[in-house]
Amino acid sequence: MTESEKKLEQMLKDFEKANPDAGKALRKLVDETPALKGNLLSSIEKGTLERIEPTPAGIPPNIPGFYTSKEETLPSGEKLKANSIYISTTELIDAGKDPKIANNMRMIMTHESEHALNKDSILKADKAFEDKLLAIAKGPSPHDYTSVLAEKGKSDRLREATDQIGGFNAVAAYVFKENPGATQAQLYQKLYDSCPEMEPYFNVKGTPPKATYELKDGLTLGKDGQLALTPPDVKEKNIEAMGKYFYDARPYQEQYGTRDLVRALKTELDTQTAEAAKNPSYTPPEVRVNLKELGLQHLSPHLPSGITDTSSSPYIRGSAQEPQPALREGHERTHLHALDGHGVGTRDSGGFKVDPSLSELLKAMNDPNSNPVSMREALANFAKQPDIQHIRQEGAREYVQQEAQKVQETAKPQPAQEAPAQETPARKVSGM
Numbered sequence: 001m002t003e004s005e006k007k008l009e010q011m012l013k014d015f016e017k018a019n020p021d022a023g024k025a026l027r028k029l030v031d032e033t034p035a036l037k038g039n040l041l042s043s044i045e046k047g048t049l050e051r052i053e054p055t056p057a058g059i060p061p062n063i064p065g066f067y068t069s070k071e072e073t074l075p076s077g078e079k080l081k082a083n084s085i086y087i088s089t090t091e092l093i094d095a096g097k098d099p100k101i102a103n104n105m106r107m108i109m110t111h112e113s114e115h116a117l118n119k120d121s122i123l124k125a126d127k128a129f130e131d132k133l134l135a136i137a138k139g140p141s142p143h144d145y146t147s148v149l150a151e152k153g154k155s156d157r158l159r160e161a162t163d164q165i166g167g168f169n170a171v172a173a174y175v176f177k178e179n180p181g182a183t184q185a186q187l188y189q190k191l192y193d194s195c196p197e198m199e200p201y202f203n204v205k206g207t208p209p210k211a212t213y214e215l216k217d218g219l220t221l222g223k224d225g226q227l228a229l230t231p232p233d234v235k236e237k238n239i240e241a242m243g244k245y246f247y248d249a250r251p252y253q254e255q256y257g258t259r260d261l262v263r264a265l266k267t268e269l270d271t272q273t274a275e276a277a278k279n280p281s282y283t284p285p286e287v288r289v290n291l292k293e294l295g296l297q298h299l300s301p302h303l304p305s306g307i308t309d310t311s312s313s314p315y316i317r318g319s320a321q322e323p324q325p326a327l328r329e330g331h332e333r334t335h336l337h338a339l340d341g342h343g344v345g346t347r348d349s350g351g352f353k354v355d356p357s358l359s360e361l362l363k364a365m366n367d368p369n370s371n372p373v374s375m376r377e378a379l380a381n382f383a384k385q386p387d388i389q390h391i392r393q394e395g396a397r398e399y400v401q402q403e404a405q406k407v408q409e410t411a412k413p414q415p416a417q418e419a420p421a422q423e424t425p426a427r428k429v430s431g432m
């Protein structure tokens with residue numbers, strides 16, 4: 001046994017000791033999934049994986065698993081440890097009983113293990129992004145962040161798509177082994193039926209039992225039943241198609257794009273604050289971003305004042321037509337006012353005020369490799385903001401009260417949300 005194998009064995013033992021049923025299912029998944037096991041062992045060897053633990057109580061039980069590269073404190077006060085894969089014991093126990101859930105977990109865990117394996121390159125890309133942001137923040141006016149953000153979005157997409165191919169192939173290898181001698185048509189069906197996470201990659205014609213299954217356009221399997229990674233042009237096509245069916249089909253660009261935008265704004269804000277402190281006659285630069293180009297049009301109404309969205313036709317939720325600037329400004333103020341009194345501060349710097357929702361995101365984003373859970377929470381709060389179209393000067397308070405009631409109602413059956421959570425809307429608006 002190598003050192004890494006010994007460490008993995010110890011992790012599985014510890015998991016099993018505290019959670020016998022889930023631990024047993026976890027061990028089975030690792031044993032049956034060579035790609036997953038290989039990634040875990042390589043990550044242990046690299047030092048980017050130190051533990052596999054059950055997700056803590058502060059994480060909603062329907063989140064199957066995730067990787068954290070850095071220590072992080074959850075709104076519930078619980079700490080997530082660095083270099084850890086967290087897995088839902090509920091999902092694992094179900095995986096022990098249901099082969100489809102087992103395959104789902106096989107895919108998700110392999111995907112997350114790819115992130116552990118690629119931690120160093122992710123951090124490197126992150127550092128390069130940070131440097132580019134700083135160069136703009138310290139450079140001459142205007143400060144346009146669009147192209148750096150677009151480039152970062154592309155590299156996030158490439159990475160997620162590549163890691164998801166790892167997840168797909170882990171399940172594909174398992175299905176291939178379970179069905180020796182299957183024809184291509186049979187294999188497609190077996191893959192499609194293997195788990196819900198496989199369904200987005202196939203077209204189904206007709207209804208079972210007469211249905212036929214085809215891989216979606218752009219995806220190519222090799223002779224081993226897995227998405228082919230050779231020759232290079234086939235690999236490239238598979239990655240691009242995975243970008244479309246996985247990354248683009250889920251709210252990844254919204255999640256990563258918002259995170260990256262917030263980091264750009266934070267860098268700008270910090271730089272302006274430092275400059276203003278040094279120079280009393282400091283004039284803030286013009287700050288620009290094309291939200292449409294970044295697929296983040298919906299954030300346009302929430303952009304902090306002092307930043308220009310250069311999209312040709314800003315998109316406003318629920319509105320076919322761009323509102324008059326004065327009207328929009330008024331609504332933004334109401335919006336800020338509606339949320340201001342609930343403990344989320346604003347920071348001033350030159351001409352630049354940060355929307356409270358953005359400052360909340362900024363807090364969650366302080367970790368450059370922020371874990372997906374706090375990200376999700378911050379985004380959920382962002383998404384729950386009163387829609388700009390529904391806010392009226394006089395109606396704002398009533399609206400917030402209604403929202404508070406909705407949040408309290410939805411919070412009831414979900415114990416995870418009852419934990420004291422400083423940054424959840426429930427806490428924020430129930431103070432009304």
Ligand SMILES: [Zn+2]
Nearest residue numbers: 111115160163
């Ligand atoms: Zn991922």
